Amino acid sequence: MKKNILVVDDDKDIRELISVYLKAEDFYVDKACNGEEALKFIEENHYDLVLLDIMMPKMDGLETLINIRKKFMMPVIFLTAKNQEVDLLRGLSLGADDYIPKPFSSLELIARVKAQLRRYTVFNNINKSTITIGELVLDVDMHRVTVDGKEIKLTPTEYKILELLCKNRNIVFSVEQIYENIWRDKYAVGDTSIMVHITKLRQKIEKDPKNPEYIKTVWGVGYKI
Numbered sequence: 001m002k003k004n005i006l007v008v009d010d011d012k013d014i015r016e017l018i019s020v021y022l023k024a025e026d027f028y029v030d031k032a033c034n035g036e037e038a039l040k041f042i043e044e045n046h047y048d049l050v051l052l053d054i055m056m057p058k059m060d061g062l063e064t065l066i067n068i069r070k071k072f073m074m075p076v077i078f079l080t081a082k083n084q085e086v087d088l089l090r091g092l093s094l095g096a097d098d099y100i101p102k103p104f105s106s107l108e109l110i111a112r113v114k115a116q117l118r119r120y121t122v123f124n125n126i127n128k129s130t131i132t133i134g135e136l137v138l139d140v141d142m143h144r145v146t147v148d149g150k151e152i153k154l155t156p157t158e159y160k161i162l163e164l165l166c167k168n169r170n171i172v173f174s175v176e177q178i179y180e181n182i183w184r185d186k187y188a189v190g191d192t193s194i195m196v197h198i199t200k201l202r203q204k205i206e207k208d209p210k211n212p213e214y215i216k217t218v219w220g221v222g223y224k225i
Helices: 012-024 035-044 061-069 085-094 106-126 156-167 175-183 193-205
Strands: 004-008 028-032 049-053 076-080 098-101 130-133 136-139 144-147 150-152 216-218 222-224
Touching: 004 012, 004 035, 012 028, 012 106, 028 035, 035 049, 035 061, 049 061, 049 106, 061 076, 061 085, 076 085, 076 106, 085 098, 098 106, 130 156, 136 156, 156 175, 156 193, 175 193, 175 222
Parallel strands: 004 028, 004 049, 049 076, 076 098
Antiparallel strands: 130 136, 136 144, 144 150, 216 222
16 A cells, blocks of 8 residues: 655755655655644644654744644654754654755655655554554554543444444445445445444544544545544
8 A cells, every 4th residue: 555645844846856756656745835734734634654844934843743743653754954953853852753864865765764664564563453543542452442531432333333444544435345344244225324323433432523533424435534
């Protein structure tokens, strides 16, 4: 599966150059011009890695990193200028995983990105019993779900649906696919049981079930997290 990378830099030419390098290696790429825009992207999408410039208007890289680490643990690589050593050291202490000094070559950029993605994949495999999506935490071994630290009581069917969606984040499942994954039986056209379970799930895990943060409806297709 292709990896999603967010490039954050106020210099348009650098954003475009990095995007060309990454797309040539078959990565998906989104681009943000400042920290505020980056945080909005991260809240709305899943990223496997973030390339983050330190010096930016509105919200610099250090403040952006602090906000990222409140919820997310994907690798973050700083893009730094030669005169930013103090900021770089602070950034590493705040949770950055690596840095790339400007100017950089395409080979160095790609090598560092791939190295961090490999390490993160190994880390996830070691800790795969727990799935964290924002404030939603699903403990697969314990069949336990918490939202914002509060345990949520789910029925076995509700849990199975949530686990299926969480384990396949950003993948859209039709009602038929969810039904056949959960019950291992042929879906009967017109059966509304999955939609009822989704409604109850939203009532339990969403702050505002009418405007869900986690279980999204993809109209005409199905549901995803």
